[in-house]
Amino acid sequence: MKEFETVIGLEVHLQFKTETKIFCGCANRFGDEPNTLTCPVCLGLPGSLPVLNRKVLRYAIRVALALNAQINPVVKFDRKNYYYPDLPKGYQISQYDLPIAHDGSIVVSTAGQEKKIGIKRAHLEEDAGKLIHDGANNCSLVDYNRTGTPLMEIVSEPDLRTPQEAYDYLTALKLTLQYLDVSDCDMEKGSLRCDANVSVRQKGAKEFGVKAEIKNLNSFKAVKSALEFEENRHRAMILAGEKIVQETRLWNDEKAATFPMRSKEEAHDYRYFPEPDLVPFSLAPNAVEEVRRDMPEMPHAKLERLLKRYSLVEYDAHILIQDPHIADFFERCAESYKDWKKICNWIIGPVQQEMNSRKCGIGELKLPPQNLIGLIEKVEQGVVSNLVGKDVLIMMLDTGKDAQTIIAEKGLAQVSDTGALEKIVEAILNENQKVVAQIKEGKDSAMGFLVGQAMKKTQGKANPKLLGDIIKRRITDG
Amino acid sequence: MLSKEEVRYIASLSRIDLKDQEIEVFQKTLTAILDYIEKLKKLDVSGIAPTSHVLPLQDVFREDRTRPSLTKVEALRIAPAQAKGSFKVPQVIE
Numbered sequence: 092m093k094e095f096e097t098v099i100g101l102e103v104h105l106q107f108k109t110e111t112k113i114f115c116g117c118a119n120r121f122g123d124e125p126n127t128l129t130c131p132v133c134l135g136l137p138g139s140l141p142v143l144n145r146k147v148l149r150y151a152i153r154v155a156l157a158l159n160a161q162i163n164p165v166v167k168f169d170r171k172n173y174y175y176p177d178l179p180k181g182y183q184i185s186q187y188d189l190p191i192a193h194d195g196s197i198v199v200s201t202a203g204q205e206k207k208i209g210i211k212r213a214h215l216e217e218d219a220g221k222l223i224h225d226g227a228n229n230c231s232l233v234d235y236n237r238t239g240t241p242l243m244e245i246v247s248e249p250d251l252r253t254p255q256e257a258y259d260y261l262t263a264l265k266l267t268l269q270y271l272d273v274s275d276c277d278m279e280k281g282s283l284r285c286d287a288n289v290s291v292r293q294k295g296a297k298e299f300g301v302k303a304e305i306k307n308l309n310s311f312k313a314v315k316s317a318l319e320f321e322e323n324r325h326r327a328m329i330l331a332g333e334k335i336v337q338e339t340r341l342w343n344d345e346k347a348a349t350f351p352m353r354s355k356e357e358a359h360d361y362r363y364f365p366e367p368d369l370v371p372f373s374l375a376p377n378a379v380e381e382v383r384r385d386m387p388e389m390p391h392a393k394l395e396r397l398l399k400r401y402s403l404v405e406y407d408a409h410i411l412i413q414d415p416h417i418a419d420f421f422e423r424c425a426e427s428y429k430d431w432k433k434i435c436n437w438i439i440g441p442v443q444q445e446m447n448s449r450k451c452g453i454g455e456l457k458l459p460p461q462n463l464i465g466l467i468e469k470v471e472q473g474v475v476s477n478l479v480g481k482d483v484l485i486m487m488l489d490t491g492k493d494a495q496t497i498i499a500e501k502g503l504a505q506v507s508d509t510g511a512l513e514k515i516v517e518a519i520l521n522e523n524q525k526v527v528a529q530i531k532e533g534k535d536s537a538m539g540f541l542v543g544q545a546m547k548k549t550q551g552k553a554n555p556k557l558l559g560d561i562i563k564r565r566i567t568d569g
Numbered sequence: 570m571l572s573k574e575e576v577r578y579i580a581s582l583s584r585i586d587l588k589d590q591e592i593e594v595f596q597k598t599l600t601a602i603l604d605y606i607e608k609l610k611k612l613d614v615s616g617i618a619p620t621s622h623v624l625p626l627q628d629v630f631r632e633d634r635t636r637p638s639l640t641k642v643e644a645l646r647i648a649p650a651q652a653k654g655s656f657k658v659p660q661v662i663e
């Protein structure tokens with residue numbers, strides 16, 4: 092029985108969220124009317140010249156630093172030549188032999204362990220336009236709004252060994268990139284895209300197997316499913332003694348399978364040469380240091396710090412760091428309220444539930460940290476129950492008002508006025524003398540019934556604990 | 570000398586349609602260029618820094634500020650054909 096080993100490398104394309112495109116002043120925006128964000132530069136008209144957006148290079152250095160990569164002291168751009176209707180110039184400005192960064196790494200938690208995955212290189216390039224195939228009219232339609240969107244391509248070493256590991260790598264990489272705040276990292280909008288290279292060899296073999304490149308992967312789940320499919324296809328072919336050909340294949344989500352892409356073999360003869368329209372760029376150590384100074388705390392460091400500073404359990408801290416804005420929100424709450432576990436429970440419970448149902452981030456919820464603390468205090472003081480507290484949260488988010496205002500306006504405060512509760516209890520005891528007798532005989536379970544009756548009389552606003560105490564005292568004393 | 574097939578391949582990469590006589594011309598001229606490159610390769614360049622650009626300039630940037638784009642009508646004016654506010658091209662099958 093042969094034992095197989097799968098070898099996977101991933102290429103991730105990341106769109107930067109700059110104001111403008113990489114080489115021209117057109118707005119870098121998604122979702123506008125087709126062909127309303129173009130100019131002579133991004134349409135590749137003769138006589139126009141590209142000029143590099145300063146922020147793009149800065150963002151690229153941030154990514155390189157976060158990936159612990161070597162940064163080339165001088166970088167240049169190159170032309171990658173090919174013909175496709177989404178590429179108006181007939182070449183893409185990219186980087187060939189002097190990329191921004193090389194030889195980096197990222198720590199990935201996978202299968203309960205931490206594994207370091209190598210980053211082979213990371214370079215800048217421009218995005219192409221968007222093609223819409225109109226089969227009915229036998230033509231394709233091109234929207235050049237996306238042309239010239241700044242892209243960074245991040246190529247991993249072939250260090251990944253299972254589809255799950257590939258998935259975990261993408262998760263870790265995406266989190267790191269989100270922390271850098273350089274991209275939306277939204278696969279649905281195409282601001283994060285992934286191609287996969289996969290081959291299968293016998294375990295222990297030195298040479299790699301023949302690889303397939305898989306494209307059209309629209310989600311991390313699709314990456315994993317496509318890799319599982321390819322792994323099985325390669326194994327079956329090897330076992331059957333068939334020859335695997337190197338090819339590009341497209342993942343089809345509906346059919347849950349990959350299919351060879353029909354394309355000409357010359358497509359890979361890109362004839363790179365230095366871009367004469369752009370001068371070289373220096374990434375001198377002092378310029379890199381300047382970017383390093385405003386690097387945010389990276390996920391792994393934040394996790395360690397939260398664990399130590401707030402004595403959180405690992406599970407809770409892990410959830411908090413999945414979104415740097417949520418972790419920040421937690422820390423701002425923690426400045427003014429000392430029960431950190433309680434804050435954490437509210438955030439990863441009801442608050443996140445509301446973020447999910449409202450499909451928005453913590454920043455878009457109408458919830459300043461002091462409002463959440465205000466609510467937690469009301470619950471802890473027994474002004475409202477935990478359950479009512481969750482309703483109050485929803486009303487706070489709907490209106491932007493604070494907990495105190497909502498509780499007052501809606502009359503939600505629990506009745507904790509002992510005098511008022513004494514009267515209610517007296518009435519209940521008189522109405523339920525049989526039950527009182529049962530309790531006196533030792534049937535404690537009937538207590539709940541009396542509490543329930545009293546709660547009904549107050550429309551659920553009585554403090555149930557206080558109510559229970561009064562009833563117990565009245566029965567024992569009387 | 571470059572073969573006819575090589576010239577045809579290079580021409581097809583650049584979407585240039587060459588007639589048979591033209592292929593023969595380019596066999597000769599392209600080969601002359603390649604021979605010259607071979608000569609250059611023999612030069613001792615160990616004391617010369619690699620150069621990717623003829624101008625002694627580097628680090629030319631623009632700030633990340635938007636400038637007006639062309640209108641859709643202006644952009645599409647150069648389209649050989651258009652439909653639904655887009656550039657219309659022969660169908661690309663994939």
Ligand SMILES: [Zn+2]
Binds near residue numbers: 112131133239
């Ligand atoms: Zn433009």
